[in-house]
Amino acid sequence: MAGFDKVVSSYEEAMAGLEDNMTVIAGGFGLCGIPENLISEIKRKGTKGLTVVSNNCGVDDFGLGILLPDRQIKKIVASYVGENAEFERQMMAGELEVELTPQGTLAEKMRAGGAGIPAFYTATGYGTPVAEGKEEREFNGRKYILEPAITGDFAIVKAWKADRYGNLVFRKTARNFNPLAATAGKITVVEVEEIVEVGELDPDQIHTPGIYVNRLILGSFEKRIEQRTVRPAHSA
Amino acid sequence: MALSREQIAQRVAQELKDGYYVNLGIGIPTLVANYVPEDIEVMLQSENGLLGMGQFPTEDEIDADLINAGKQTVTMATGASIFDSAESFAMIRGGHVDLTVLGAFEVDSMGNIASYMIPGKLIKGMGGAMDLVAGADNIIVTMTHASKHGVSKLLNQCTLPLTGKGCIKKVLTDLAFMEIKEGKFHLLERAPGVSIDDIVKLTEGELVIPDHVPEMLF
Numbered sequence: 140m141a142g143f144d145k146v147v148s149s150y151e152e153a154m155a156g157l158e159d160n161m162t163v164i165a166g167g168f169g170l171c172g173i174p175e176n177l178i179s180e181i182k183r184k185g186t187k188g189l190t191v192v193s194n195n196c197g198v199d200d201f202g203l204g205i206l207l208p209d210r211q212i213k214k215i216v217a218s219y220v221g222e223n224a225e226f227e228r229q230m231m232a233g234e235l236e237v238e239l240t241p242q243g244t245l246a247e248k249m250r251a252g253g254a255g256i257p258a259f260y261t262a263t264g265y266g267t268p269v270a271e272g273k274e275e276r277e278f279n280g281r282k283y284i285l286e287p288a289i290t291g292d293f294a295i296v297k298a299w300k301a302d303r304y305g306n307l308v309f310r311k312t313a314r315n316f317n318p319l320a321a322t323a324g325k326i327t328v329v330e331v332e333e334i335v336e337v338g339e340l341d342p343d344q345i346h347t348p349g350i351y352v353n354r355l356i357l358g359s360f361e362k363r364i365e366q367r368t369v370r371p372a373h374s375a
Numbered sequence: 376m377a378l379s380r381e382q383i384a385q386r387v388a389q390e391l392k393d394g395y396y397v398n399l400g401i402g403i404p405t406l407v408a409n410y411v412p413e414d415i416e417v418m419l420q421s422e423n424g425l426l427g428m429g430q431f432p433t434e435d436e437i438d439a440d441l442i443n444a445g446k447q448t449v450t451m452a453t454g455a456s457i458f459d460s461a462e463s464f465a466m467i468r469g470g471h472v473d474l475t476v477l478g479a480f481e482v483d484s485m486g487n488i489a490s491y492m493i494p495g496k497l498i499k500g501m502g503g504a505m506d507l508v509a510g511a512d513n514i515i516v517t518m519t520h521a522s523k524h525g526v527s528k529l530l531n532q533c534t535l536p537l538t539g540k541g542c543i544k545k546v547l548t549d550l551a552f553m554e555i556k557e558g559k560f561h562l563l564e565r566a567p568g569v570s571i572d573d574i575v576k577l578t579e580g581e582l583v584i585p586d587h588v589p590e591m592l593f
Contacts, residue, residue, distance in 0.1 A: 168460070239500045243503060264505050365442070368447040
């Protein structure tokens with residue numbers, strides 16, 4: 140079936156066309172809502188020299204961290220990194236380029252990139268190392284810096300549910316950067332826990348409309364937890 | 376006596392007002408949630424996309440799709456909402472959050488803050504801290520007044536790379552509560568049993584001392 144049906148049947152097909160030195164934008168916060176199987180497929184393909192844009196870079200054996208041992212990532216744009224030993228080693232050795240970007244600026248860069256806005260002014264980072272080399276401008280007595288938008292050759296996204304047209308629904312805080320990443324990829328690939336028939340999702344409840352989505356695949360997920368914190372049952 | 380981490384959190388909690396939307400940073404600021412007065416309602420914003428953060432889950436309630444900005448599993452309070460990261464930072468950068476509490480390595484008398492990077496050591500990144508300090512009007516920085524070696528962290532000029540410029544107005548340390556204005560630290564309160572001399576000795580930046588400096592009340 141063609142038309143608006145975005146469903147593909149293999150991860151190989153989902154990531155077809157990803158080549159060395161491309162830019163990949165990934166959704167997720169920590170290990171929450173990461174497109175874990177799409178990342179595994181990039182590892183399997185062995186694509187190298189990638190620029191990866193993602194809030195974090197996974198841990199040693201899960202998430203984007205699994206792309207590090209084979210040196211598949213050339214550069215990472217992120218707000219918070221270093222949750223894994225191999226990342227630290229490569230960064231300290233100068234083998235991995237790291238562009239630290241404030242979290243809100245990173246989100247806005249994706250949003251702007253996906254919305255056709257080439258750059259925006261923000262007060263975030265003014266007067267800090269982030270402002271180096273960037274245009275500064277004053278509005279209403281306050282200083283701002285110009286931040287360029289980000290787009291990617293690919294965006295890899297994890298959603299909860301989708302219909303076959305690629306209309307997406309996210310679940311809880313697994314939403315995070317995913318809807319923004321979805322807008323900013325030339326080819327946006329989404330993996331989900333459930334695919335329903337067109338018409339089954341309430342149009343009012345769709346978080347990301349299918350227009351942003353090029354490929355959709357049904358996956359199964361480990362959903363690893365980074366910081367398992369609990370309270371005793373009786374203290375409810 | 377210098378305040379404990381819990382006492383710092385307790386003192387910050389006294390600044391909470393009914394109906395406040397609050398963002399708490401990692402570390403001491405997180406503890407503030409334990410001391411919200413019972414007669415007021417506040418809603419906690421977690422910058423990964425949750426307004427109305429609840430307590431930690433029980434073992435049965437753990438949900439991998441529900442974490443806070445420290446990547447800890449959490450629950451949602453009644454009336455919570457969920458949104459994407461751009462929306463979350465629209466709240467923060469748009470000045471909609473009533474109070475932000477975060478930690479720092481150094482603060483100076485011009486209201487500059489350094490909190491994310493020590494050159495030569497591993498740099499993990501600023502996360503949302505630069506957005507929070509640039510976007511919020513009402514910020515309380517919680518920190519120790521001086522290093523273990525007695526070196527002041529309240530300076531004339533920050534020595535570390537900045538997280539934000541000219542954006543800090545209130546600092547609560549283990550020794551004192553201060554306001555920053557007109558290029559000076561103004562002493563508002565001191566920790567119980569801490570003398571003004573103790574505070575003066577450990578404050579490098581210019582310190583304005585009023586005639587009466589009350590002890591903090593707990």
